[in-house]
């Protein structure tokens with residue numbers, strides 16, 4: 001699903017890709033509904049067998065850090081191997097496991113993204129299990145983050161929400177930014193619609209939770225639509241230099257600009273030194 | 288054309304008076320301009336790449352004037368609110384200032400507008416960077432010494448004004464970055480004790496942001512500062528021409544002449560060509576590399592901010608100082624003194640600028656040197672001076688790095704706090720270490736020069752002595768190089784004054800003179816004197832002997848090979 005939607009955002013303009021995506025999307029949502037819908041159901045009444053499967057997976061892959069019942073494990077120094085998971089909701093699991101953050105590979109300031117270790121079905125099972133611990137945000141319905149029919153006006157509105165709520169951490173071009181203590185807000189390039197939506201719902205780590213009271217579902221969708229549309233823009237000004245702002249621009253001004261100009265100066269001067277040398281050997285060069 | 292010329296007193300004669308010549312004579316009879324012009328035409332410029340660094344600055348300034356004028360045709364310096372209706376989809380319908388809307392209009396709806404904006408901005412970065420490297424060249428080679436101190440001062444003012452011009456330009460488009468910068472500047476001004484609030488109030492015409500600041504900055508940016516810059520650049524060039532160019536030591540180059548090309552036609556052609564190169568480089572950068580993509584920042588809104596908000600590079604180091612400054616504040620009598628802002632942003636740059644401005648005068652006071660200097664020094668031959676600048680550069684460089692701490696943290700996966708702690712320590716340690724290392728390094732290079740003079744250069748030929756020892760063969764260096772290496776002024780270390788002069792009259796301010804002498808001793812200490820004429824001659828003889836021995840050895844090698852014993856007892860190969 002993640003792959004599909006990523007393609008959806010980058011190749012939105014190609015009609016064939018669009019068709020394929022729609023077909024596949026229909027297939028998946030239609031076919032997957034029977035399997036998955038209990039897990040993502042708003043009521044949280046997942047089928048008992050799915051929860052059981054999730055529990056088994058959890059015991060194997062997650063309990064070493066999060067505890068056998070997701071109650072969390074505290075280290076001797078008072079920090080956590082893994083925080084308690086009761087109430088984080090299915091959306092948090094889907095986001096954390098679906099982006100490859102969980103299971104966390106090694107302790108660090110922040111869980112790194114890596115290859116996703118579970119398939120979609122297993123992720124839903126894990127989500128169903130964690131959701132069964134206590135009620136929390138459910139995995140959003142695909143219609144909530146579907147941006148195909150969003151008009152320009154909404155995209156513009158999404159841009160304003162993005163600048164007000166997100167650029168402080170994620171940078172104006174969603175290229176990412178540093179946070180204190182070795183933490184960082186990652187780049188949002190190549191993140192699927194669903195995962196953006198889930199990140200907003202669950203507020204991983206330092207990121208605040210943007211609950212539906214703060215940003216309505218349609219506003220969340222507008223932000224996603226804005227991100228997709230600016231990322232589909234061509235690079236109007238040429239190479240983006242990492243979109244990191246004036247620091248990288250300054251670096252390039254020195255490396256390329258001054259570098260090239262000084263290089264040319266050396267070239268010009270060396271081409272006359274040759275003739276100077278011939279002058280030097282002549283008597284009375286400084287007549 | 289390839290004949291080098293000095294500043295002769297007599298101008299070239301015009302042989303065949305043409306129509307143009309007649310007109311010229313007519314003008315000359317009335318204005319006397321030919322005298323000046325002939326002098327200029329015969330003006331000589333030495334040739335070395337490091338003399339062209341200033342030209343990069345000059346030509347990028349010309350590029351700035353050209354592209355800036357283009358921008359003024361469309362840019363609207365107004366904070367009046369409009370609703371954007373241009374081609375950039377993601378902002379259509381947003382209300383914004385006219386300034387920002389016109390910057391977007393320039394970027395998307397004016398043919399070549401974005402290119403011009405980008406060339407303008409890249410050229411601005413180049414302009415100031417070029418002034419920087421130019422200034423380093425001047426300093427490291429001692430070109431600022433008498434009689435050129437005034438041009439150093441003008442150069443410093445140019446650097447200051449250039450940075451200011453850059454900052455006003457950066458603030459014009461009124462995007463999120465501009466506004467954040469202005470907001471910060473407003474905060475800095477407020478941090479000035481007592482008068483800060485008043486200055487801020489006058490500057491912004493009321494509370495920040497108000498609606499006066501952009502028009503005011505615009506006037507400063509396109510009129511006031513460029514006019515002053517232009518005047519100062521003119522003066523800078525006039526002084527240069529009047530005082531003539533400095534040159535590196537070499538055969539035929541003395542303190543009383545200038546060896547190089549006459550202004551016309553060689554130098555003019557080269558300089559003209561160089562203009563197109565600088566223009567070309569800025570145009571290529573403007574065409575290929577995005578700079579200040581204002582459409583991505585969005586219009587300024589005081590409630591927003593973005594990660595990666597930084598000033599342009601030349602303002603980056605005070606920003607860095609601000610970032611690593613501990614949060615010191617004093618509360619007294621109901622007022623707050625924000626040392627955490629006032630010290631790094633107001634005091635430090637002022638102090639650094641004063642130091643930069645005063646460098647020639649400080650050095651002159653220490654050395655007490657009253658001579659005119661037209662020959663440049665190699666950086667190694669003034670170790671303390673070189674080390675001073677390297678220390679200053681290290682200081683600024685570290686602060687510059689601190690200004691990009693968040694970018695370093697995210698690009699190199701580092702901890703933001705650790706970078707801050709590290710730089711807090713390094714700004715004190717780094718310059719001292721850099722000073723000591725550079726000084727020793729220079730002195731070692733002097734020693735290497737001395738060795739080169741006395742023993743010649745390493746030929747790369749390894750000789751084996753009959754005893755089996757290996758030694759590299761040294762060959763004498765050329766006369767030209769000997770000349771260049773020996774043309775060094777001798778250190779003039781003043782004597783320590785006594786409390787009273789020979790008549791028993793108490794020396795006024797003797798402590799100051801003593802300080803000066805002590806500093807001068809430190810200034811010159813460690814310098815390796817160039818060998819004396821006698822030493823050089825002795826070395827030359829030695830080298831000749833050695834060569835003779837060498838030839839003898841080779842002779843033996845080829846003729847007495849069957850009888851090696853004969854050679855083994857000889858002196859061959861010994862130094």
Ligand code: HEM
Nearest residue numbers: 352355356358359362390408411453456457460509513579
């Ligand atoms: C030494 C000289 C100069 C420096 C360092 C400088 C620097 C800058 C900078 C950094 C900007 C921001 C550009 C951007 O939007 O990305 C700017 C904008 C601007 N400059 Fe200059 N500039 C200089 C001279 C001039 C001159 C001589 C003019 C006009 C005659 C001019 C006119 C403008 C205008 C109209 C803008 C705003 C346009 C825009 O931002 O799109 N500049 N300048």
